[in-house]
Amino acid sequence: MLSALLWRGTPYHLLSAISQRPELRIYSSTALPEKLADVLARPTANRRLTLIGRSAGAVLADYVEAIGLPIPAACRAWWPAMSMTIRSLPPQSRRAPT
Secondary structure, eight states: OHHHHHSOSHHHHHHHHHHTOTTOOEEOOTHHHHHHHHHHTSHHHHHHHHHHTOOHHHHHHHHHHHEEOOOOGGGTTTHHHHHHHHHTSOHHHHSOOO
């Protein structure tokens, strides 16, 4: 997933194509977004983020929007607000340029 979010090769194009088709979803465990956030905070990822002109938060929001994340019962009360917050971000901060 990291290569799909930070580089513009085949994984990126696959993720982009899946994102354009609402009948297709990528499902993730709750651990993967946490791990992605950790990796995006590292200096190596920061250099790549700078090169593509994206913030770690925007890339993480792209990931969360692209996946189907099982929502734990304890989080269901606040999840719609979080989802709306991500959707309210300007499109250029949520999507990588094609």
